[in-house]
Amino acid sequence: MSAIRQRILENMQKFSRAMIGAVLFLPVIGLILALSSVLTNPTLISETSFLHQSGQLLGDTFWPLFGNLGLLFCVGISYGLAKDKKTEVALVSVMCFIMFLGANHSWLEHIHGIAEKINGEYYGTGQTQLLGFVVVDMGVFLGIILGCTIAWVHNKVSNIELPGALSMYGGAKLTLVAMTPVVIFYAIAFTWIWPFMTHGIGALTGFMKNAGVAGVFVYGFFEKFLIPTGLHHFVWSPFQLTQIGGTLNVDGQVVSGTQAIFLAYMRHPDLTPVMNDALRFSQQGMTTIFGLAGASLAFYHTAKPEKKMMAKAILLPAIITSMLTGITEPIEFTFLFVSPLLWVIHATLTAASQAICDIFTVRPWGASGLIEFLIYNLPLPVSLTRWPGYVLIGIGQFAVYYVIFRTLVVKLNLKTPGREDDDNVKLYSKADYRKKVGNPQSVTDEIINGLGGKENIISVDNCFTRLRVVIKNMDLVDDLILKSTGANGVVRNRNEVQVIYGVKVGQVRSRVDSWLAEN
Template sequence: MSTANTTSPTGTTLPSPGGFDRVLGALQSIGRSLMLPIAVLPAAALLLRLGQPDLLNLPWMAAAGNALFLPNLAIIFAVGIAIGLAGGEGAAALAGLVGILVFNGVFNTIIPQVGGKPDPNISMGVFSGIIVGLVSAGLYRRFHDIRLPDYLAFFGGKRFVPIITALVALILGAIFGLIWPPIQGGINAVGLAIVSLGAIGTGIYGFLNRLLIPLGLHHVLNTYVWFQLGTYHGAQGVVTGDLTRYFAGDPTAGNFMAGFFPIMMFGLPAACLAMIRHANFPKVAAGILLSAAFTSFLTGVTEPIEFAFIFVAPVLFLVHAVLTGTALAVCTLLGIRIGFGFSAGLIDYVLNFGKSNTSNPLLLLVVGVVYGVLYYFIFSFFITRFDLGTPGRGEKSTGLSTDWILPESQRGPKVPKGAKEPTATSATSATSATSATSATESPAKEDRDDVLAREVLTALGGKANVQSVEGCITRLRLFVNDPAQIDDVRLKSLGASGVIKRGKIAQVVMGTQSDRIASRMNRLLKGRSSGDTGEQVEE
């Protein structure tokens, strides 16, 4: 069972995180775990779209994509969330699979029947997968090292997890089979109310979608909108969610996705041009911002741009959130509908341009150009009027190192090539950050991420200060004992573009290398000596 350190380096026992911090941390963990099953969607959307008659006309390819989307999406979420919250453990994934199969079997038997079959109008969608995934992960953490009597010893430990999960899923399937029909009616009513708001509803969603990024909770909001909002009765039965309805052919779907295309393809790239134009060192700023702008335009991945100003110029992030909300509202008013399987970049735009339920795709480009102009001039005004410390300017006031806007491959500590002895920095880090790794260990045996993980752990206050760490797409999520021990300046010198603290919860934005760093930090934390840990409590 996992343990959490609650002792400071001075030997003082520190209080555990408060209730709100724990809830926020749990929501952030759920949001992070949702990214694993969501990462499957680009492959599903690509196969489904390319197999359509107006493209490659390959029914078997379309069927492959459809198999990932509609009938099995809940299974993917159950397995993905279970393995994500259990630290990649295969036993948790198997428990998630067993749990969702049992849950679905019981649920479909208990709900009202039509013609001897489950009512096709009643479906939990991905909610069933989310619930089973959370339960499976929780049961894994609770029972993965359980000891049973000798005559049952074979079923102890990790083997016990799928067994207990099946039993719990049996009970949950029966409960939800009885209570879900009226709950679904309530959810549908909420969805209809949001849709009935028209442009106001999509605008509020777009604003909140961006505003929740610093907390990492936008994935939770997206899950409801993309996979539960609205209902469509198609050839495959009842389909819910703006994203899944769009790919199922619903002519009314796509309102909650279309407005992101002008922002990601035009708005944020124009913001990059504004930041480069007003940088004190434009060539340095252009080195990262131009590639980030192209990434946003092509793929719809916006984090490299947003994290370039979200911490050093938060007013720009608020402006960005407002503009995103207005873009979704404008696209709704203009009747523009288009969806994406991954994100709102050129690739998804081209793939779905000719889809039968896509509407006004050319008008979307006009809207995009307008938003590009708006972003450029609005960002330019705020940067110059308030002297904001965007990339290439304001390093002294922000405390950022001179290389923080460089690509992550060019930041942080370097491993000496062919060195037989560690550098002074490596030796110091090894001594303070890990007792399991000898200070005389040759750096040549480590890769660059190993060195960076030790350096980051030291900057976080060492093993004694870190209770737990998880890696998301672009950030490390941590529970710490004493936030005051976190060295923000050191973390930024190692390549962090920002550090967020909320009570004992901390987030360190390290870019797309975050998951690799987190896995290496967890290996270091597992080697924590008894002298480091002090009192242990169950997490």
């Protein structure tokens, strides 16, 4: 059974990595839409001004991306899960998505199942209009299901070469051929199946709402607690991106998920007196701004006097990254491996702060760092988001983190930054990294060496903060060498190594890919 559980975990992590490919773009899209909302806010900028028109153009340019997240996820997931010929599978995924729309629309017409519009819109009918086709409204789940299926079929058939005159239909083109009956089957089947799924999603959403503060606490705890496994994406993404997080009718258009709902309020701040209750599930960023700052200060104050400068060099960049961008892993991984107890307390305090926000109906956009918080919330009426309450709760969270973390570090004699017994390991790691910063090639050589050499590497990928490498022999991986390249931590999982680099992981991934291609 342990082998089966391990295989399931591996598959979930593969899916999580693939999904991140599309998710990585959403913060950029969201920030641009937030800027658009600021520029089109008539209380700030005159509707006749050039800035207002520019903001309107920005919004009209980027809002269709949120309206077609299914297509983005179909491409991103199929690309991420495909073992090879990734460019071809991305093209196939676009074609299959459009094929599904055409087939589903045709079948609905055939069975006379196209819904009548309500007030000129399809809201509430279970159907929607995508790229000109009226289809069953599956939201982002259509892209997820199609993306996974396409990747699976592609990995099975893309290396098959057909003989003779049929050879032109082999390779990746065979994926499209093989997917044709699957797409038609899905288009017909989901006509009947998805309405039941919609009821199930509605029931889950209703449960989370009816669970009240307890539901918010459970969400907040597991969203944080599962970060080391990489499975936390399964917790936050359904709420932020799908109907599970809630839906809202805006000008006859349905928006789904907490982020899209908040952005809709930025365009129409008078929708309701208080922010939609979907935003109960978007307050996890408080910890990135306040809580971890308190923990970092506790680590600094409890460091040995002779190591305070070293601790500061480790903690300051990590906490600045956390506060500004919401990328928390560089600071979190300084204590995760030292004390699992601190990690459990960290997850509990994160959940508690979200629950307190829910109790006092504090509902700003607080899912990430300070930059997003300011851009999203300041243009809106304070009465709508009640963001000052968020700041007050955050200050309290800072104090609680500081007291609890400082007490536990001292009482349990935890080896947090600056309290290590072995000077050489930690000091060597950071000093060596600083020497190599000016020589990226040297750092890349060390990364490859730490992973056991090129022959030990099967594949390389990355998410927000981690370099994810599938390897042949775990015994050849050297954690100390990897940490000497600037990594905040190393996570091992069967045949995969996750090296925590933080926000610079994209640059690291590019250099590793180039090194592998050139050598």
